[in-house]
Amino acid sequence: MTTLFYTHPICIEHDPGPGHPERPDRLRSVLAALEADEFDALDRHQAPKAELFQIERVHPASYVENVLRQVPRSRQSGQVHLDPDTALSPASGDAALHAAGAVTAAVDAVIGGQGQNAFCAVRPPGHHAEAEQAMGFCFFNNVAIGALQAMEAHGVEKVAIVDFDVHHGNGSQSAADRHRGLFYASSHQSPAYPGTGAEYEHGLHGNIVNVELEPGSGSDRFRAAYRDRILPALGEFAPDLLMISAGFDAHIRDPLCQLNLVTEDFAWVTRELLAVAGDCCSDRVVSVLEGGYDLPALAESAAAHVRVLIDR
Ligand SMILES: [Zn+2]
Numbered sequence: 147m148t149t150l151f152y153t154h155p156i157c158i159e160h161d162p163g164p165g166h167p168e169r170p171d172r173l174r175s176v177l178a179a180l181e182a183d184e185f186d187a188l189d190r191h192q193a194p195k196a197e198l199f200q201i202e203r204v205h206p207a208s209y210v211e212n213v214l215r216q217v218p219r220s221r222q223s224g225q226v227h228l229d230p231d232t233a234l235s236p237a238s239g240d241a242a243l244h245a246a247g248a249v250t251a252a253v254d255a256v257i258g259g260q261g262q263n264a265f266c267a268v269r270p271p272g273h274h275a276e277a278e279q280a281m282g283f284c285f286f287n288n289v290a291i292g293a294l295q296a297m298e299a300h301g302v303e304k305v306a307i308v309d310f311d312v313h314h315g316n317g318s319q320s321a322a323d324r325h326r327g328l329f330y331a332s333s334h335q336s337p338a339y340p341g342t343g344a345e346y347e348h349g350l351h352g353n354i355v356n357v358e359l360e361p362g363s364g365s366d367r368f369r370a371a372y373r374d375r376i377l378p379a380l381g382e383f384a385p386d387l388l389m390i391s392a393g394f395d396a397h398i399r400d401p402l403c404q405l406n407l408v409t410e411d412f413a414w415v416t417r418e419l420l421a422v423a424g425d426c427c428s429d430r431v432v433s434v435l436e437g438g439y440d441l442p443a444l445a446e447s448a449a450a451h452v453r454v455l456i457d458r
Contacts, residue, residue: 147262152248159237179445193248203294228280249292263431273315290321306385311393314343331355364406394438394447416454
């Protein structure tokens with residue numbers, strides 16, 4: 147069956163400021179890599195804006211309104227910082243709405259049977275966004291908004307988010323604390339930003355799995371984390387839909403952290419996750435771009451990930 151693909155040109159326009167690692171060229175690089183002939187099979191869609199009520203399942207209306215109200219109206223007014231790392235430019239409000247909308251549309255389509263799985267090439271990223279706090283380059287928690295779309299619009303009982311971004315997805319873990327049917331598993335460097343995600347954090351409902359990887363960890367430790375901890379817990383949870391926070395900043399060439407993954411590791415983990423999805427949720431998978439800051443490493447890792455989604 148088909149792999150669906152969602153993006154929107156406005157996601158390139160979001161500009162957190164000069165020298166910022168979460169820059170427009172990240173998405174340009176991913177889109178360029180996915181222009182290769184081998185990706186002709188992707189069923190490509192322009193992402194709609196998320197409806198406010200969909201975002202408000204994760205973030206209070208007052209927070210959503212506050213973020214959108216602070217979007218600067220013109221380039222001359224520069225960026226508006228919501229935290230030291232996280233800034234709005236004139237296009238950022240629409241970019242954030244389309245990023246979340248990509249994920250809700252992908253969830254609707256995969257649950258509706260229009261595709262087997264989906265990849266959302268979006269920015270700003272989302273997994274650090276707390277219910278009432280923009281942080282870590284993130285405003286709205288795209289993947290959590292997608293998970294809640296599955297649960298509340300489609301009556302899906304159990305959704306799993308697996309997050310292989312090098313950073314812990316503190317905002318996604320918080321969402322799992324608020325929803326018993328939402329499982330969250332993360333492999334991440336520790337110590338590193340944002341400092342959350344200790345292995346003893348299992349969540350209020352026992353639905354959270356964290357694996358800390360010390361700086362310098364490479365393929366062996368990463369794969370052991372999945373083989374020994376995350377994949378068995380995911381299989382035991384047996385989700386009805388699997389979502390992936392696909393960050394590629396654990397790559398050895400990434401400048402933000404010190405893990406030593408190679409591109410093939412991202413293909414490997416994708417295959418392993420799809421195998422579990424095949425066993426428990428009829429291969430229904432929605433993957434969402436998070437981090438990745440070395441442009442060539444990001445592009446080739448995202449391509450390796452999407453290649454596996456297509457081959458399924
Ligand atoms: Zn990251």
